[in-house]
Amino acid sequence: MSASAPGTTFIVLMLPFLAALIAPWLTRRLGHNAAWLLALAPVAIFIHFLGFSADVADGGVVTGGFQWVPSYNVSFSWLIDGLSLTFALLISGIGALIILYSGGYLKGHDQLGRFFSFMLLFMGAMLGVVISDSFLMLFVYWELTSITSFLLIGFDHTREASRRAAIQALVVTGGGGLALLAGLLVIWNITGVSQVSLLLSYGDELRGSPFYLLALFLVLGGAFSKSAQFPLHFWLPNAMEAPTPVSAYLHSATMVKAGVYLLMRLNPVLGDTVWWETILPVFGGATLIVGTLLAIRQTDLKLMLAYTTVSSLGLLVMLTGFGSEHAIAAAVLYLVAHSLFKGGLFMVAGLIDHEAGTRDVTKLGGLRKAMPVTFIAALAGAISMAGLPPFLGFLAKEEIYYALWATDPWSLAFVAIAVIGNGLMFVIGFAVALKPFLGPEVKTPKHAHEGPALLWLGPLTLGAAALVAALISPVTHRFISSPMASAIAGAPETVTISVIPHMGPALILSLVTIAFGIIAYRMLDRLRAGMAWLLSAIGWGPDRGFDQFISGAVRLSVAVTRLVQPGRLDVYMTVTFLMIAAALIGPMAWYGEWPAMPVWPEDAQFHELVVAAIVLIGLAAVIYARDRLTAIVSLGIQGFAVALIFMLFGAPDLSFTQFMVETLAVVILALVMTRLKLHASDHRPTLQKIIDMSVAIACGGGFTLYLLAVTQQPFNTALSDFFAAYSKIVAHGANVVNVIIVDFRGTDTLGEIAVVMVTGLAILSLIRIRTPRSTVADNDPDRRPGQAVVESREVR
């Protein structure tokens, strides 16, 4: 382990956020050309992380950071090994291309600056997720990716579909994030370490812990929701409501891989158990098949790609779950290959949409002459996606088959799943890359021609990268695949596969896949019709389920609100006072610990008796008052008598406050009474009076008993001695009460005055709501027609 240049790495981690800050300003100045400048941020990050690659390729691990909240052992620290380095390079490399692509794609958009800002914020968050060493930092960045994803999906916020998709993604991934937090805390609790780099040696302890399953399920909840595993996959296709750069970057190349990243990261400590090796392949396999079948159904280029992204994520989870040496190598290769080809294909889909005006595959054709560069980029992506040589996708697919091939039924089942899944992805890949370009020219909504360099630069570069990475596979393996596989396995590993095919079961399975793919491609229209029929026959999906869940939650909360808030003030008061009485008397009755009755004091002074008499007179005045106003004022008598008692027994501050509170309480109560327009006198039926009286007596009696019980305990003087001794010395104040309020317990007071403030606001708005509409409408020029509806709902 070495800790090199922690300062630089910290600055690099903050760089996207800084760029996000200046992006709107820069875009106002330079328009879409700001992309060239903003792309420098990810390029700088890419170069910085490239500097670690030699070190990491030799098995080095770079850590760094600083203490964040030392008292809770929380640090801001990062860990750069093969796994995080590869992710960081993908995020920053593809990020630079995406920023450029966004500049071309949203050229002239009013809110381009905001878009750049969100994209860069996301980049910073995603970088943080994969670089984080500390659990809490990981969680914070993880949720930040969910939030930025929410902002980006809902970027086109005037459309209802995008708003719904944004909320859906936030609910699913944000909810998963909470599960992840809980899972990380469980792991923290079991092992006592809060850093990934320290976790490695605790694998056996974790797996042997009785809480292993709890930790596993919680972590899987986070990972599966983020990486769109079946049956939580539905948010990802809906997220295609976002502009295409977002789909290409967040929802194919990077963010959705955060879940896979997490599983890979925790594989050495949570993996290698029966649960891990069952749950992951089963869910991954199911996701793979469901994703490809749903993709066949679609005609929208982006949706076709989105569903295959779901299935690719399933494949990655499945491979991670197997955990064998070759499975991990396959997962690594496929992850890198997928980021390159899927990001590229999404950009191609957006490019076609941008230039031709539609992305419905049935309405496109013959674009190869108009858009030759795009065609090349699309072909490069599709060949890699289909797993044909000489692209990186081929290496990945060979390695997958190599890893899965065995003759027991369990493995054969997964081989079959992989073949079907890969075959269908072959179909979709070529459907996206060939159908819009080949065949007779079709009239498109816009007259299609080649897009600007900003748009085709990205997909072409990614396609070329996939080709070069495969051709120089020894270099790729040395710097990317092997270090990453070692980090996932938790032990040194070497990946060796190359572009030259070897005879063996893997090659045969590849040929089977290709044959299956070609046949399916020719039958694509029939398959699509069949899937459409099947889906409408089922008629229900998790997407509908989400809506039902949300509306169910709303109905439940309405029901609960109706139950606990019937809207009758007397019910609230009665319930509140009954609860107080029960809380006071209940424990004494339960334990039978009644206080001893006080004896009449021998040395009662005359003035003390007078105060007691005033209290009793006040009581009688309240009960026998003819109208409410008199009763309220008479209640004030009680309060003043209590204030006198405080004064007599040496609590001037308390007494002072009591006087003021009593005065104000009487004034405010009287004002409220006049507003309520009640009858001046009391008209309760006798039964009601008896009930109210019983509640009142129970409450008052309860308080009396409680106070008696408390004062009969021996008095602990530790606190009063402390305050009396230190008030003058430490806080320079002789009035202990005030010193406690403003100094010793100042933060408490801050909370209390915040409560006073909020209560004031609440009461103010309550008073305002009850104001008749006519008087407000006349003198409020800001009132818009829509507001009346909202307000009437609140009143109800």
Next chain:
Amino acid sequence: MRTVIFRSIAPYLTSLMVLFSIFVLLRGHNEPGGGFIGGLIAASALAIYGIACGVAPVRRAIYFHPMAIAAFGLFMSGMAGVLSVFASVPYMSGLWIYPHLFGVEIPLSSVLVFDVGVYLVVVGAISSIALALEERDRD
């Protein structure tokens, strides 16, 4: 309630009470008093003025919306704690300075700033409730 006597006396009574409330606020650290009590006194002073002369004169007299006063008070109290950043001590630690004005030593502290914040919150919150209630009372 709006008798001539009450209306004539109310402004003087209110000014005296406000003055007294500030006195109570400032002496609070060593003798009975402090921001909370002072605030209550000032709030009742404003309530009296409101009952006697109507709400509009009170609102004119205090110039700011009472809720804004309360919010400023809360902000002030919160910031009084932040001052300790500059002395590198934990949040809310009391800091004292003793400037000499005309030969008299005047102890000033972040605690005093905090207490003034408390005073403003109490005045603002309570008088905004009272004034809002009185306002309806009139029409």
